Amino acid sequence: MKYNIINFLQGLFIILFTPLFVGIIKKIKANLRGYKGPSIFQIYYDYIRLFQKSNIRSENSSFITEIGPILSLAASITVAFMIPVFYSNDNTLGNLFIIVFIIGIIKFFNTLIGLDCCSTFGGMGSSRELFLSMLVEPVMFFIILFVYFETKTFNIFNIASINAGSNPYNIGHILAAVAFFIVLLTENARVPIDNPETHLELTMIHEAMILDLSGKDLGFIELASQIKLVAFITIFINIFMPVGLGTSLSALVILKAILFYIVKVILVLLIISIVEIIMAKSRLFRVPELLATAFSIVVAAFSLNYFI
Template identity: 70%
Template sequence: MKYIAINFLQSMLLIIVTPLFMGILKKFKAILRGYKGSSIFQVYYDYQKLFSKGRIRSSQSGFITQIGPILSLAAAITAVFMIPTFFSSGETYLGSLFLIIFMMSIVKFLNTLIGLDCASTFGGMGTSRELFLSMLAEPVMFLTIMFLYFENKSFNIFTICFNNSAGAFYGIGHILAAISFFILLLTENARLPIDNPETHLELTMIHEAMILDLSGTDLAFVEMASQIKLMIFLTIFINLFMPFGAATTLGAVIILKAAVVFFVKILVILFGISIIEISMTKSRLFRVPELLSAALAIAIAAISLNYFL
């Protein structure tokens, strides 16, 4: 019961601080560009503003637009409770990587349905691009999972984090798999160079095009789901590829130290993403397969090195 309680608390904490991390990411980008930028708490104010507004829906939209946003957020929140954050108790009935991927696919599936349901040109365009990239990203994801299974003999993220939390030796195959997953992370969350999350230029946007007709609480739910999805991918990346410092036993000092280490690792990755996003431009859509092909090749190389070395 005590393990269930700490798993619940760490998942709730991750949900609560997700807008803060998004604000920190924007702050990093502003500082690197040479201006002050908005407060790191601005995302909370944006949600307050959206929840105070009413819903305006297209006359062509149906029930999908009514229930899709809240279901998307529910799927994202459910996935949070399937992953460890800074504490892992080892083997558990939760934590299956395939189940987590399935929950993330539900978020994407609902967002694409919302983009189609509004019957706008932009929604259909963004949906087609999103599914095109998803088709290319799935082989990379499954090859990365294969590598993790060959390396750890488990598909459970809690078990992998528990076994490697003491600081296991990371070979070249592990590093290559981490690079492949990081490219996948950028693709699945519509970050540069795949998509520009800061623009509403109709010829370039992917994620924004699908939710362009949403407003008020509907937009807040979808944006929250997308931000939580990014934090889930970052947490999975940390717990699979650099879980050192994670707590495996209960204790106030141990848990606090593990939480601090986790937050530091998140900040380091967010700073790396901010550097990528201020130094690169969005790639042409038909250049993205080249990047994902490189990620696929890197994943295959990681599996080969793990098998032969």
């Protein structure tokens, strides 16, 4: 019973603190650019404003636009409860393949929403999203395969516990982390894959799919995408930066693990911010080159660890 409670609290932690982490990355980017920027709590106010507004839907849209945002949010919340945050125990729910498939549900409904509104931009964004998804899948598969050979398990809770109790930091591990980081940027529409700060029609991917949404629908989709980002960062931390993860239900250990988690998330957000500041968005047909590089990196990591 106590393990179920702590796992529930971990998922709730991600959901409640996701807007704060997004606010932090916006604040970091603003400071790096030399201006003050919004408060780190601004995202909470934005959600309050969105959830108080009514929905405006295209007369050509179907039930997909009506149920898609809430189902996308439900999938992201499900993922939040399937990954360790500050404590890892023997949990059967954390299979990496299941997590990846549930994340795919978010993408599935987002692309359907983009097509359902009958907008040219929506269809363009959906086609680009699925094009990139096709290229990401082989990289993700090899990363999971690498992690399995390293830990002999697909369960993220067990992977985090094993890596936290050992010293997995070798060249292959670092290369796999770089490949996963590229996947993280791609799956969450970050620079250089996409620019989440603009609505430039000729370049946007994620924003194009949700361009016709408003009110609660937009709030649900935005929250789902942001939870997905924090979930990806948490998975990245669990696999490649598990130091400080709690493995016992001691108040001091849990408090220390929470502090370690927050510091690691802010570190990853800082790296993402630096990448987005120093790089420009790539042309769409240059993105496959980046993902091919990620694939080569993870294959090299696999080869270094198990064949050389």
